[in-house]
Amino acid sequence: MTNVPGASGTVALAQVAPQEGESGLLVMSGLAMMSGIITNGTGVTLDNLTPIARLIGESEVIVVPEGSPYEDLDSLFAAIKKDPASISIAGGSAGSADHVFIGLLAQEYGIDPTEINYVAFSGGGEATTALLGNQVVAGIAGTGEFQEMILAGKLHGLVVSSLEPVASLPDVPTMTDAGLPDLEFANWRSIMAPPGITAAEKEAYIAAIVTMHASAGWKETLTTNAWQDLLITGSEFGDWLDTENERVTGVLTDLGLAQ
Secondary structure (H helix, E strand, O other), X not given: OOOOOOHHHHHHXXXXXXXXXXXXXXXXXXXXXXXXXHHHOOOOOHHHOEEEEEEEEEOEEEEEEOOOOOOOHHHHHHHHHHOHHHOEEEEOOOOOHHHHHHHHHHHHOOOOHHHOEEEEOOOHHHHHHHHHOOOOOEEEEEHHHHHHHHHOOOEEEEEEOOOOOEOOEOOOOOOOOOOOOOXXXXXXXXXXXXXXXXXXXXXXXXXXXXXXXXXXXXXXXXXXXXXXXXXXXXXXXHHHHHHHHHHHHHHHHHOOOOO
């Protein structure tokens, strides 16, 4: 395995995409890479790869500090709609999963996404410190980032971005509970191959992943890391990528981040 850092994974993408027909080469992709392509305006996109499988995802969670007047998602976004500048929301870097989900929610609530007072932090620790110190009104991150503080009662979870309860945070309302069943969202991860591989090679990769997915070891890994099982493969994954890319492109455009 080789780690190729840089530009949300698009540096790795640029190295893999030209290797047409190369067998034995796979690349980990995900929402971060998709967002990086859109925000950086790269010449190479996920369309230049062969979709193999979407594997896992992590839901987002929106939190407020203990004692906050905002007890649910509707009350928070009502305040944002009334005075966007007054409601600061801590999250990850611009264009991250956190930013994308807040943008999607803004669209749903009829708010211009660019008016959201989004405060980008380089790490979850800094965002947590800002929340506990009441330096920001709310925060957003992957469920694992705020899990400990939610369970300890120091942060209050307003919503998770899944339709069903998240196992690690079963008491936090879902998108279904919030009345937004069409807005399921996850920070997903996937595996793709170079373009031009044979149909047999593609099917062999898919078969190997399906076998792994059925193993006890993989199920244990999902539980240990609090990952959601989001497996879809082959053409189904490719079709889903097209739909997800359209959604992410739309919100990043509305946020003024698309190139």
